[in-house]
Amino acid sequence: MFDFDAGDDLDLIVETARSFAGEELSPRLRDHESARSVDAGVRAKFSEIGLAGLELPEAAGGAGLGSLARALVNEELGAADAGAALALDPLGAALYPLLELGDEGTLRELALPLLEADAARALLVCEDDAALVGSIDSAGDRITGSVPWVPSDRCDLLVLLGRESAVVVREGVRLEPLHGSGLRAAGASELRLDEAPVLARWRGRPGAARAMARARIHQASLLLGVLRQAADFSRQYALERQAFGKPIAHHQALAFLITDMRIAVDGARLLLHEAAWRLDTAEGGEAAAAAAYAEAIDASLLVGPNGVQILGGHGFMQDYPVEKWMRESRALGLALGGLDAAREDAGRALCDGAEKSSFATFSFGEAV
């Protein structure tokens, strides 16, 4: 039956992530942003606590955990600094096509060395986010095209994810630095592929869909962390800041905005956890993951800008972090095809009736 507790094991991991994020990332928020990278000491500490291998199979030296663990950990990291969270994780969401479509050999050969390298980054780009000559699914031995933005200043491995295949590229990738709108702690570049040789190619629609779903959980959970922090920070500010003789939080217009921001955050979390749980328990969950990402983005449209709004003029200034969260909450919702692709996937599943078994394990959506 329903159980909303993560359980002791996961709680312990979350606690580890939370204290690391609070102690190492939050205090360096602006430093990491302006340096476009994470401090070497912080990176070393991150390696020590082992969160980078969270979803790697145990055979490959990882913890063998799934999307739910990822969602819980990412919320904590994202609440501190989503850009740093991206920078710290050498494999990031690029791991998913390797796990869902690739074989153990390629994982060992391509991915694991990045865990040992200093500040390495594997990047995942999906079809909707790139301008390619041809499509990923039909690509030949070489691939040409561009990606307007990737949150990184380097690319040690590029995984391009299509609807039914994934392509791995390592050489022929050029990055042009950008100023970037958000997530600058991870870097910001335009990525160009010029006849880049395809190193590996895997096909399989179900695997590609699962990889996409896991990437959406990854992205949505970082976003959720940002939203939680923005909502909570502005709530606390509203209790301190006085206007017209009382805390601004006690003006009902603000009080109701604060409650609605909390509803948005908590709601997005519930869909996220349900989707992640479903993916982990191998009962489908692709559409649920799409919906969870859509919901997190939906929530970000309310929470991101209103985090700034509640702080008024102060919110607009960089002395406070809410402006950063507003930028980053938007940036996190743009990848993987963004809201439109997520809604399209979830909507098609609903309308095609494919949802009936996975979207709802009971009666929901059942034909009458």
Add this chain to the structure above:
Amino acid sequence: MEFEIDDAMRERLAVVRERGRTEARPKGLEADRLGRPIPVDDPYFKTLIERGEGRTRWPGPDGKNRETGAKSTRTTVMALLSAEEFAYWDRGVGVAQPGPGLPEGNVLSMGTDEQKERFLSRFLEPDRPRWACFGMTEPSCGSDAAAIQTTARKDGDGWVLNGAKCFIGGASRADWILVQATLDPSKGREAHRAFFVDQGTPGLGGFKIEKKMGLKAYESTSFSLQDCRVPDENLLGGEARYQQTAGFKTAMRTFNAGRPVIAANAVGIGRAALDEALAFAGDHDMLGRERVRDRLERSARKLKLARLMCLKAGWLADAQKPNILEASMSKALAAQVGQEATSLGMELLGTVGARGDHLIEKLYRDVKAMDIVEGTGQIQRVIMARHLVQLPR
């Protein structure tokens, strides 16, 4: 974590679904068409009683009813899932069900043994459909329950009640009404008392069954209390109880199981509208349109989210953990997304919805009440704000 129901619950829901499909939905449509509550002597109610429904979950003086009566062992989560499924078929018919209904919980938690015997034993093996109801709302106070004006004045060995109640579900057909009154309107909740008022008590009268926009299957009734005298034994829990607890309901402050039920009802109604809308859109070749798919997707997503919120509030209640924030959140959100789902359904129907004879049109009217009863959406936000930012009362 787990987001799954077990086989026992699945079977239980299958029963609710089948009865909903064959009984509740047709009854609800009939009542809506005729514009009146299901009559007291309707064979439907008789069938329910014969089937063993409409009973109390009070174990009875000897505890025997534990086996034969309504089960009180159900978790809140299970109750919410059932409430959602029933509302999917017809929420109004759900409220119309005979039995000790809303006040039962108060009687079980606060009533004396003598009161349980006197007021609940008739629901152990009811000879016919019987109802009881809870009289709180008044013409001048709905969500602000602390402001009730109905007074209770001590008079010898009894109490004299004066005031007016409105929108009370099932009042004219109830065997007894648990009337909420105040010893002193200026003193708020601590002066509140609840009294059993038997049907037929002199001074209880003026019943008026209201005409409603929706949910017509059950009666929402206004009545008055004019020098209505009840004996001391009819004060719920007895006076001694109030000396210790400083008023009514103070024991229930940390968790709330009522609001998630309304939230579950709203999700059920919204789900029904979504399914109808999907079916209509499918029949009319509309599902290929992106705009249509987008809106259906959003509605399904929000309904699912509201369901999870509601179940989380219930799960917290089951674990005896504070859930006031979650209960209010689920209620505020579910009522809203339920309304949006029915409204979207109307939109997809287009002028078909304006004819007034489509199920979605009924659901559109029915669901509105979910944002009003048990505290409006605005009041839920006030409650949330008290928790989140200590909004002053």
